[in-house]
Amino acid sequence: MNQDYLHNPYPSQRMTTFAKKGMVATSQPLAAQAGLDILKKGGNAVDAAIATAACLTVVEPTSNGIGGDAFALVWMKGKLHGLNASGPSPKSISIEGLKEKGMEEIPKFGWTPVTVPGAPSAWATLSERFGNLPLTEVLAPAIEYAENGYPVSPTLGKFWKSAADHFKKALTTDEFKHWFDTFAPEGKAPEIGEVWRSEGHAATLREIAETKAESFYRGKIADQIDAFSRKYDGFIRKEDLADYEPEWVDPIGVDYRGYKVWEIPPNGQGIIALMALNILKGYEFTSREDADTFHKQIEAMKLSFTDGLHYVTEGRKMERSVQGLLSDTYAEERRKLIGEQALQPEPGEPPKGGTVYLATADGEGNMVSFIQSNYMGFGSGLVVPGTGIALQNRGHNFSMDPDHDNRLEGGKKTFHTIIPGFLTKGDQAVGPFGVMGGFMQPQGHLQVAMNTIDFHLNPQAALDAPRWQWMEDKKVLVEPNFPNHIAQALARKGHHIQVALDGGPFGRGQIIWHDPETGVLAGGTESRTDGSVAAW
Template sequence: MDFLNYPFASKRNTVIANRGMVATSQPLAAQAGLDILKKGGNAVDAAIATAAALTVVEPTSNGIGGDAFALVWMKEELFGLNASGPSAKSISKEALAERGFDKIPMHGVIPVTVPGAPSAWVALSKRFGKLPLTEVLAPAISYAEEGYPISVTLGQNWQNGYKKYKTTLTSKEFDAWFDTFSINGRMPEIGEVWRSPGHADTLRKIAETNGEAFYKGEIADKIEDFMKQHNGFISKEDLASYKPEWVEPIKVHYKGYDVWEIPPNGQGIVAQMALNIYKQADPKWQDADTLHQQIEAMKIAYTDGKAFVTERNQMPVKVETLLSPAYGESRFSEITDTALEPKPFDIPKGGTVYLATADAEGNMVSFIQSNYMGFGSGIVIPETGVALQNRGYDFSLDEQHPNFLQPSKRTYHTIIPGFLTKDDKAVGPFGVMGGYMQPQGHFQVVTNTIDFHLNPQAALDMPRWQWMGEKRIDVEPHFPNYLIQALERKGHNIHVTVDGGSFGRGQIIWRDQKTGVLYGGTEPRTDGSIAAW
């Protein structure tokens, strides 16, 4: 794999190790995963430990009340887990109208869907783990109980969320959020130690009961009681009947490599569709025509993804069609020398925190979990630390749309883990978290790696672009000016994000197929860290 040692100037060097590696957005969480590896756990145990720790040390992005997805490479085989929760059994467009809603609100009890993250930890542990869940969740419990100092990027995001919520989330249902995420009734400061004893207690109960306390026991009771009190929809029956789904990952072949994603309802297929379209191109390094074709391929893929992706069995077009050579060739032929506003293709008659782990046995995990839009719904179940997600916000109330709101339905989902293989052997896990940036980040990481032979850290350090809709493209402040000018001449509406914008936060671990040595890259746009052994 010639990209492992490519001499591209990078802000940080690629981390190299051979006995184990954990890459994620918080050093304390990465260390938690590494500690579990050193205690005899495997890559799956490390992933669970890291994920649970992230609910504590990065609550601005995820929590116990969020969803999760995983791709697991175990004994030379790739497994997929979809732990995204459905809408409540009692919710519907009519039920919303009875409560006075003609659209789904962003915050509050209404957009809350069943949390899937705890079920992911349990399912992964039962199937692949080596250590008991009580031992694997111990570092996260310790962080919540004893506290930890708030890091820089985390603190900035926390303060931004707190200021926004203070003026917008003023009703009684949000009181517990402020009780949980304040220190002495005020906004936490960077470097200040924050504790969450309720969070620790909930994690301990999940560990001791293998999730039963959360989905069928006392935590489920507390969630239901809160929902009844504030006129929400989620019930204990919704929680008790939920099970995560083991799924067969989907792939697209790209220039000698297979790029794997979780199938819809997740949006990983959008990254694959873009690669499927773009692989007809002849890319050149730091070239305006190449960049234009990349942007146009992503615009087309996203337009089709948003039009068609929902629960797989409810999609109006097959996954196989969207990943077929005919689809890629047809959509690529529509790319011209100028920026277009794509429309969904005609259907032939007849679908955050990210972490990657690896162990000395060759096992690897690509794992992602999220509450959505930062802190999620703004709803925290009192004295539990359970901050609930707001995934229901993405449902459509248009009855003709595939992602139309229905009871017990999983919505179009933004969080996606990625995995790369070559000749049926693992190269490794990768991911770029960040809402609708995620498929665009996956696409850019893969093309940087395969087309331009960048090592993991260099692939993450490259300046990013993001399609925002119509002809608007946001780019980072350090994006080359000559490329900005060339893209504008092609009709793109380029916005340089002076405030940094949201261009995703990625992690990569590649394994050298000859030596077994691990090469890791972590995100420079956050408090990213790699713990290696």
């Protein structure tokens, strides 16, 4: 890509990491090292991804857990595979039933937003199809950290304390007691540098490893989830877990300036990044540090996000086709709406028809883009007693409007925020990339992809570059180091620019690029968190 790997114009001043035999990039050094250790034991990129993902449930519980969902893009032996391991709502839930209980919207916490967790199935399924090592060996590092403990890192400690302080006020009834027993055992979050452990978490990971996740969906762990749900009048039942299987899917992609940018198809929001890139490929950009560049990026993302929030839900229940949303004809229609001033977005009419991210690569050219989450930090606030399983609250994204495409229905997958990305050129893999962080994710994907392809930034600089996030209407957040003169120019174009002085929700990303001629791997990690690239 003709990148200047020695130059990083942004404040972190981290350098791109190079290696040849293997690489793991993620938001926690201990998890990255766990994945690298698995590579050194003869595991491949998939084994490393599973080890890292399982380890992240222990060493970054503020963003993900055993009770969350996962997605993966896997480049294996020259082909890209997609895995959707997001779970559906319980079969017994309905809009009518919730309204009878007096609910007009789906709450963030408690049993109502809990959906079937898909992450354990992702680990087992990936291991079974592509792994070199047994799952018991791959999950061993995570089990060790859960059993014997680890010292809490700085960014983790900050978010853990914030969650605990909020939960003390918000989660006061009996069903939430087990969260505090697990994650605030002495009445507070562990301090930075303090050792935290969870024997229940270790026992659950061990059982998942030994049964290849069968226990979680059809055995002892499923019984524990079912009993906890019944005790507090929850909706999820063992039958919901037993009926669940992750889905192998065909990745979707768009051509962008000689590259192909890939995402998982809906119910994920990756299509939003692709729609925006499809609009933007109709322009020529000569400089990243230009108000017109940012203006067009924001407008394209605004239009695409508005469509995504309106139309995206479980793929088989979408009333507009993926092909229609990604068609060049529709992109041209949306592009015509972009002028010199910020617009108020409305959905178009296409043709009918807290998260962790990690990237791994091995010395054989195999690579994995993997993401998992409990959503909104710790998720629902519910922890299955004695197991360490923090249950996700992904159902909060459903609409209670019976006419909305993403309306709540029993046994349905909701619009999903977590998305892995992948880049190819011709028939060669360039590599995995991703930016975690709720609705920032497709916006981060767009910015990282353009930083790489349009502006020729190396992996570390592509991640370190100041970010923006469209929020709603004409409101746009920018980072404190976002150029002030550009922010002012955007304001003159009608954007409502706000500087996020507290750091803001700008996501946390990882990149690994692969040179097919030399086999050299080039990795970047997130300067906005405790990011790490472990390389061999």
